[in-house]
Amino acid sequence: MAMNRRSFLAGSGAGLAGLAGGVVIGRAVTDDTGASQLSANSQSTSASAVVEFRGPRQAGIDTAAQRHAVFAAFDVTRRESTAMSSLMSTWTDLAEQLARGEAAADDTGEATGMGPARLTVTFGFGASLFDDSCAPSSERPPGLVDLPEFPGDQLEEAWNGGDLLMQVCADDPTVVSHALRQLRRTGQGTVTLRWSQAGFLPQAAGATPRNLFGQVDGTANPTAGSSELDELVFVTDGSEWMTGGTYLATRRIRMMLTMWDRMSLDVQEATIGRHRDTGAPLTGGDEFTELDLDATSGGDPIIAADAHVRIAKTAGPGMLRRGYSYDNGPRLTGTATAPAGEMDHSQHGQMDHSGMMAAMDDHDAGLFFAAYVSDPATQFVPMQQALSATDALGHFLAYTSAGLWAIPAGAPNGPIAAELFA
DSSP: OOOOHHHHHTTOOOOOTTTTOOOOOOOEEEOTTOOEEEOSSOOOOOTTOEEOOOSSSOTTSSSOOOSEEEEEEEEESSOOHHHHHHHHHHHHHHHHHHHTTOOOTTOOOTTTTSOOTTOEEEEEEOGGGOSSSSSOGGGSOTTOOOOOOOTTOOOOGGGOOOSEEEEEEESSHHHHHHHHHHHHHHTTTTEEEEEEEEEEOOOOTTSOOBOTTSOBOOSSOOOTTOHHHHHHHOOSSSOTTTTTOEEEEEEEEEEOHHHHHTSOHHHHHHHHTBOTTTOOBTTSSOTTSOOOTTOEETTEESSOTTOHHHHHHHSSSOOEEOOEEEEEEEOSSSOOOOOTTOOOGGGTTOOOHHHHHHHTTSEEEEEEEEEEESOTTTTHHHHHHHHHHHOGGGGGEEEEEEEEEEEOOOOSSSSTTGGGGO
16 A cells, blocks of 8 residues: 555654754863864864763763763662762773873773863762662652653664763763773773664755754754753752753654655655755755744645654643764664565655654664753653644654753862762
């Protein structure tokens, strides 16, 4: 049965919350001349550029997004507050050292001479940490809620859970890998790695990055340094260790690239609500033109009711998105190929449903989506529920992980979250 866009996209599942979002953010960095830089639309790629680790907020949140990242979750094996205090002291000092481009004690050496490349290390805590052994249950922040099960989730145990989260970003992938390696090495005996996902940020010079669907992905974030960003992202009334912190919602989203590639460009653009090549809304203008959700053609909305950008725009008050593409290559288990003759290339991307389902699972690539919010219950959860219910993009996605993490305030002096483990 051949399917057109209307029949194919009706009744969609979970949507890609990060696709219409972005990475247009900034934080002060210094280069080897000591000059201050703040980039909201471009990124310094100088190997010598340093993002200051110390401050009232952790780096890596309102920092202009670097080109490479790894997200890593850890389980605490030595479940004592004294062990956690020692670990966070060690990790804080080491992260500061690495951010300056300095070698660690017993350094493994693979990044020698490469410079810090705007390295940031951002630490977060999962709900399971607050068990009265590692951290007091009474200190669990109110925003660290248990996420509901969203329709269409295909969560995989290997990509979920963890007591601690580490987000490591830099403009060089070796610098990222080296930093995680040193931090993991110094945590031995207290933590074990549960899962990790490396990602990259495709970007042409001076342009908004594109995700693996070919769509611009970085248009709608709050402006760096604005009061809007402060209100949407940072906690103002938390405990001492959490005030000035934030919450990080993470989603590992596998994109059905084979299936997407068989859709016509018209179908792809209608699904998103933007033109692929320019990023402009279907209602006209350029990439940064506001969506005209009331515009119609022939009595129908130009941006469809189930288009991704419409749902993402109207589902909540907003958030700070920081998404990284990943490509782990072909799936070694559970792969399938479409039987010969089941793809109908003559229908401008229309395809037989059985062939579509057979083709959808052959490659593990997509987006590791990270959203910083001040209140997950009113920002992230409603948006995800709306996308899960109606977003047309859901047919091309599979959510394999869902996480929520409390990101402590920064540490002008001393260890991150020192008050929590005192």
